[in-house]
Amino acid sequence: MPPTDLDLMTDLKQFIRDVADFPRSGIIFRDIAPLLRSHFGPTIETMSGLLSAQEWERIDAVAGIESRGFMLGSALALRHGKGFVPIRKKGKLPPPVVSIPYQLEYGEGVLEMQQGNGRLLLIDDVLATGGTLAAAADLCLLAGYRVDALAVLIDLNLIKDFRWEGQAARTVIRY
Numbered sequence: 001m002p003p004t005d006l007d008l009m010t011d012l013k014q015f016i017r018d019v020a021d022f023p024r025s026g027i028i029f030r031d032i033a034p035l036l037r038s039h040f041g042p043t044i045e046t047m048s049g050l051l052s053a054q055e056w057e058r059i060d061a062v063a064g065i066e067s068r069g070f071m072l073g074s075a076l077a078l079r080h081g082k083g084f085v086p087i088r089k090k091g092k093l094p095p096p097v098v099s100i101p102y103q104l105e106y107g108e109g110v111l112e113m114q115q116g117n118g119r120l121l122l123i124d125d126v127l128a129t130g131g132t133l134a135a136a137a138d139l140c141l142l143a144g145y146r147v148d149a150l151a152v153l154i155d156l157n158l159i160k161d162f163r164w165e166g167q168a169a170r171t172v173i174r175y
């Protein structure tokens, strides 16, 4: 019998380590390092399945958000023969760049990206407050891209119905 979505989620979730009070007091940090160490392949295969074959065909590149989004996004891009577009934290990409301020569960900052065009799949590891993903998606538009889909490995379920321009964030592991 093929595994169900629930089996896959339970299987992968058990490799995520909970760390209390990191990086700040009161935060339970969901550490994906053990999962990537032991099950990187199945993680990427499962994330691949968040898009249909037709959807994969339509996108031009995968955009990943620094830094854990780079690990997942670049592997997905390679797996599907697509390009990779980095969304970086301020001051890392050479100019010209477009910028956007954002807030996340335990901080704030500025994201930057180089201009381009085409259809993107936007990837990150964790959806917590959604501040990072929504700002990154806005930034893709500012930079000249379209965002065909948004996907994260983990949805912490801190906000019940995340939407960006009407699109939900697809996910593998829900809390």
Ligand SMILES: O=P(O)(O)OC[C@H]1O[C@H](OP(=O)(O)OP(=O)(O)O)[C@H](O)[C@@H]1O
Binding pocket: 065, 066, 067, 068, 069, 103, 104, 105, 106, 124, 125, 126, 127, 128, 129, 130, 131, 132, 133
């Ligand atoms: O939904 P939010 O509340 O916005 O939080 C989600 C963001 O928080 C983490 O980013 P962090 O800046 O810690 O990135 P890194 O460890 O991947 O560099 C995570 O990688 C997401 O990008």
Ligand SMILES: Nc1ncnc2[nH]cnc12
Binding pocket: 027, 028, 029, 030, 031, 104, 105, 106, 126, 128, 129, 156
């Ligand atoms: N609780 C959390 N664990 C891991 N990454 C995060 N990014 C934002 N909140 C997080």
